[in-house]
Amino acid sequence: MANWVRISSRSIGNHIRKRMNQGFIGSAVDINKSSGSSSALHGGRTVCDRNRRYLNSLPWNRATLFWFQRFKSTVAEKQQDSFLSSDTDDDQLSLDFPGGKVSYTSDMNFISESSQTRVPCYRVLDDDGELIKDTDFQQVSKEAAVKMYSKMVNLQIMDTIFYEAQRQGRISFYLTSAGEEAINIASAAALTEQDIILPQYREPGVLLWRGFTLQEFADQCFGNKADYGKGRQMPIHYGSKKHNFFTISSPIATQLPQAAGIAYSLKMDNKKACVVSYIGDGGTSEGDFHAGLNFAAVMEAPVIFFCRNNGWAISTNVWEQFRSDGIVVKGRAYGIRSIRVDGNDALAVYTAVSAAREMAVNEQRPILIEALTYRVGHHSTSDDSTKYRQSDEIVYWKNARNPVNRFRNWVQSNGWWSDQQETQLRSSVRKQVIISLIGLDIHNLHFFSDT
Known part of the structure; x- marks a missing residue:
C-alpha cells in the first residue's frame, strides 16, 4: 500500500491548486464542461465546484507529482532533436x-x-575608449550613456569613501x-525592472542603477534602525524587494540553483522577464554552480x-x-549557450547582456x-592582496585598464561629457x-581624502 505524504509548504500547495484550476495538470483532472465541475482521476474525488472552490484536500505522493506536466521545449527542443540524431546518414x-x-x-x-x-573575448572599445573598427554593438543613446557613466562614478566614489570609513x-x-564598475552598471542598464537579480556580493552597482539610494546603502552597512534587515546581516549584504534584488548571502554559489528555480517559475507564469545571477570565478568551483547550470539547462529556464572572472578567488589565482x-x-558541457566578454568594456557588457x-x-x-x-581592490577589508600579488599588477589594471576612464573617453568623444561636468559630478x-x-x-569633508 502506498504511503501518502503531504507537502507541508503552503505556497507549493497553493500554486499547484492554482495551476489545476488553470488546466495546468492536463490529463490529471477531468473537466466537465457541461456542469462546470472538476474531478481528480484518482478515485474520482471532487476537486472543486462550479465556483472553482476546492472541496477536498488532495492526497500527495510520488504518483501525484507525475500528474503535473513540464513545459514543452521551445526552440531549444528543436535543437536538441537535431543534436540527439546521428551525425551520419548511414543508420x-x-x-x-x-x-x-x-x-x-x-x-x-x-x-x-x-x-x-582559447575562446575569443568580445569587446567594442579598445583600452583608450575608442571604437574598434567594424565592431557590432548595441547603440546607446546620449541620455543612457551619461547615466551609465554617472552611476559608474557614483559606485567608484561610494566604494572609496565607504572603504575609508571602515x-x-x-x-x-x-x-x-x-x-x-562596468560589469555592475552596464549589465544593470541592459535589463528591465521586472528582471530578478540574485547577486553574489560584488554587485552593489546593479542595485544603485535600480534606484537604491546612498542613504539606504549607508543604513545597511551601519545596521541601524533604517536598515531593511534590521542589522541581522553583516555589512554589504544588501537586498530590496522593491527593486527585485534578492538579499545577498555569504555562502558561495547557493544563489545559482535558486536562480534556476525562480526562472522556471517565471516561465510557468508566462512572465516576459528573466533572472540574472552573478557569481565570481571562485564560485564556479562550488557544486551549486554545476547543479544550477544543469537544472536551468534541463528545465529550459530563462x-x-x-x-x-576577475583573476582571483580571494588569494587563489x-x-x-x-x-x-x-x-x-x-556552459557547453551543460548545453547552455555562452559568450566571453571584456568585463572592462561597458559597451561590450551592455551589448552582450x-x-x-x-x-x-x-x-x-x-x-x-x-x-x-580584474579585481583592483582587496577581496575585502579582511584581506591584504599585496601578500599574494604584485603591486605593479594592481597599479597597471587600476590605471591602464580602468573601465570608468575607458567609458568616459568614449562618452566624451561623442561630445556628451566635459571636464566641467566631471568636476561637478565628482564633487x-x-x-x-x-x-x-x-x-x-x-565643512567637515576633510575627514576623507579627495576622490
Whole structure:
C-alpha cells in the first residue's frame, strides 16, 4: 500500500491548486464542461465546484507529482532533436541509446582536454575608449550613456569613501567593486525592472542603477534602525524587494540553483522577464554552480548566469583553480549557450547582456556570460592582496585598464561629457556619500581624502 505524504509548504500547495484550476495538470483532472465541475482521476474525488472552490484536500505522493506536466521545449527542443540524431546518414554506422542515436567508429579517440585556441573575448572599445573598427554593438543613446557613466562614478566614489570609513572604524566590514564598475552598471542598464537579480556580493552597482539610494546603502552597512534587515546581516549584504534584488548571502554559489528555480517559475507564469545571477570565478568551483547550470539547462529556464572572472578567488589565482579555458567553456558541457566578454568594456557588457536577455526571455533558455576583468581592490577589508600579488599588477589594471576612464573617453568623444561636468559630478557625489554615511556638515569633508 502506498504511503501518502503531504507537502507541508503552503505556497507549493497553493500554486499547484492554482495551476489545476488553470488546466495546468492536463490529463490529471477531468473537466466537465457541461456542469462546470472538476474531478481528480484518482478515485474520482471532487476537486472543486462550479465556483472553482476546492472541496477536498488532495492526497500527495510520488504518483501525484507525475500528474503535473513540464513545459514543452521551445526552440531549444528543436535543437536538441537535431543534436540527439546521428551525425551520419548511414543508420548502419549508428546505435540507438537512451538519449538518441550515436554514431560509432572503430578508431579509439579520446576527446581532447582543451582546444588549440582559447575562446575569443568580445569587446567594442579598445583600452583608450575608442571604437574598434567594424565592431557590432548595441547603440546607446546620449541620455543612457551619461547615466551609465554617472552611476559608474557614483559606485567608484561610494566604494572609496565607504572603504575609508571602515578603516576609520565607522563600519565593521566592507567590500569594493573597484575595477568591475562596468560589469555592475552596464549589465544593470541592459535589463528591465521586472528582471530578478540574485547577486553574489560584488554587485552593489546593479542595485544603485535600480534606484537604491546612498542613504539606504549607508543604513545597511551601519545596521541601524533604517536598515531593511534590521542589522541581522553583516555589512554589504544588501537586498530590496522593491527593486527585485534578492538579499545577498555569504555562502558561495547557493544563489545559482535558486536562480534556476525562480526562472522556471517565471516561465510557468508566462512572465516576459528573466533572472540574472552573478557569481565570481571562485564560485564556479562550488557544486551549486554545476547543479544550477544543469537544472536551468534541463528545465529550459530563462536565466542569465553572469560570471565575473576577475583573476582571483580571494588569494587563489585562476590557474590554480581549474585547467579549463576559463568559465565560458563550461556552459557547453551543460548545453547552455555562452559568450566571453571584456568585463572592462561597458559597451561590450551592455551589448552582450542585452542580447542574452532577449534570448533568455524569447527563446526560454539559460545563457552563460563570462566577463574577463580584474579585481583592483582587496577581496575585502579582511584581506591584504599585496601578500599574494604584485603591486605593479594592481597599479597597471587600476590605471591602464580602468573601465570608468575607458567609458568616459568614449562618452566624451561623442561630445556628451566635459571636464566641467566631471568636476561637478565628482564633487556632488562625494558630498552626498559622506553626508549619507555619517551626516557630517559639508565643512567637515576633510575627514576623507579627495576622490
